[in-house]
Amino acid sequence: MGKAYYPVLLDLQNRICVIVGGGQVAERKAASLLEAGAMVKIIAPEVTPRIEAWGEEERIGLRRERYSPGMTELREAQLIFAATDHAGVNAQVKREAEELGTLFNSADDQESGGFIVPAVVRRGRLTVAVSTSGASPALAAALKRRLEAVFPAAYEPYLELLHDLRTSIQEWVPDTRIRQEMFRGILAWPLLEVLEREHGEAAAGWKSLLLERLRRDPSPAGVERTGEWLLEQVRQPGSGGDSGHRSDYRSNPG
Ligand SMILES: C[C@@]1(CC(=O)O)c2cc3[nH]c(cc4nc(cc5[nH]c(cc(n2)[C@H]1CCC(=O)O)[C@@](C)(CC(=O)O)[C@@H]5CCC(=O)O)C(CC(=O)O)=C4CCC(=O)O)c(CCC(=O)O)c3CC(=O)O
Ligand SMILES: NC(=O)C1=CN([C@@H]2O[C@H](COP(=O)(O)OP(=O)(O)OC[C@H]3O[C@@H](n4cnc5c(N)ncnc54)[C@H](O)[C@@H]3O)[C@@H](O)[C@H]2O)C=CC1
Numbered sequence: 324m325g326k327a328y329y330p331v332l333l334d335l336q337n338r339i340c341v342i343v344g345g346g347q348v349a350e351r352k353a354a355s356l357l358e359a360g361a362m363v364k365i366i367a368p369e370v371t372p373r374i375e376a377w378g379e380e381e382r383i384g385l386r387r388e389r390y391s392p393g394m395t396e397l398r399e400a401q402l403i404f405a406a407t408d409h410a411g412v413n414a415q416v417k418r419e420a421e422e423l424g425t426l427f428n429s430a431d432d433q434e435s436g437g438f439i440v441p442a443v444v445r446r447g448r449l450t451v452a453v454s455t456s457g458a459s460p461a462l463a464a465a466l467k468r469r470l471e472a473v474f475p476a477a478y479e480p481y482l483e484l485l486h487d488l489r490t491s492i493q494e495w496v497p498d499t500r501i502r503q504e505m506f507r508g509i510l511a512w513p514l515l516e517v518l519e520r521e522h523g524e525a526a527a528g529w530k531s532l533l534l535e536r537l538r539r540d541p542s543p544a545g546v547e548r549t550g551e552w553l554l555e556q557v558r559q560p561g562s563g564g565d566s567g568h569r570s571d572y573r574s575n576p577g
Pocket of ligand 1: 351352355428430432433439440443453455457458459461463464467
């Protein structure tokens with residue numbers, strides 16, 4: 324059995340991340356770093372057309388040179404990636420990263436003692452990361468594709484809504500234990516089902532209705548009652564009632 328890695332989610336917003344190498348692997352690492360809002364700097368004599376374009380658009384810093392120890396970019400970096408096709412160069416980058424005490428990723432050496440990158444499914448605030456600890460990157464990528472089908476796009480607004488409900492409940496309910504019971508109770512609501520059909524204003528309408536109900540009855544029992552009410556709306560969208568939002572739901576069943 325291999326070693327056990329410790330998974331974390333890094334906040335790299337506006338942090339400098341340096342990639343030595345400019346091929347396919349460097350491009351993939353750079354794309355996900357840009358998604359995370361990092362300031363990416365690439366050092367390589369030859370780069371892919373996409374990296375070239377990012378350089379021209381100044382979306383990344385591009386230094387078209389061979390790596391040599393002591394470059395300013397590495398000293399400023401929070402993370403250092405070695406992704407050249409020369410094991411010797413990658414090993415040199417590793418040595419410098421160790422001297423600097425900077426977290427390091429090697430594209431070609433799992434024993435490098437740095438961090439490794441998982442395959443990722445993102446749905447807004449939801450991150451599902453898969454790793455095989457280096458045993459089979461191909462399997463990590465294949466499992467990611469399977470998980471993409473498990474998590475539909477509605478998870479993005481679903482998490483936004485859960486976040487808003489949670490923030491309000493934190494204001495209304497002083498007791499942590501009661502809050503926790505409420506948060507767990509909300510997971511039983513058929514919210515995902517609603518958000519798969521309702522978008523924009525209709526979805527916002529549901530949000531205010533749910534918040535209003537919870538505000539009047541901020542308790543675990545209130546969560547349960549609101550869940551039952553919501554289920555009723557979802558199951559029998561045609562049954563009576565006085566809510567304009569409910570008729571929105573009825574008029575746009577999918
Ligand atoms: C250790 C690790 C270090 C690191 O890079 O962080 C590493 C190392 C190596 N990868 C190699 C090969 C491939 N890597 C991929 C793809 C990905 N590799 C990624 C991560 C990792 N790769 C880390 C372990 C992660 C884990 O196991 O969980 C992903 C998940 C994330 C990312 O890179 O962003 C991304 C998928 C992203 C996605 O699809 O979403 C494919 C498949 C493909 O390209 O379709 C192949 C070819 C098929 C195969 O070999 O399986 C080789 C051999 C090179 C050779 O043989 O020459 C090495 C070196 C070695 O094994 O020593
Ligand atoms: N971790 C991963 O996911 C994967 C890792 N690999 C490994 O990563 C290596 C790189 O793969 P690719 O990107 O496909 O290779 P590539 O051949 O497309 O790119 C190599 C890059 O390294 C640059 N380079 C070479 N010498 C350099 C130096 N002295 N200083 C700075 N840059 C230099 C080149 O200019 C080029 O941009 C492979 O050799 C393989 O060992 C391969 C596939 C996946």
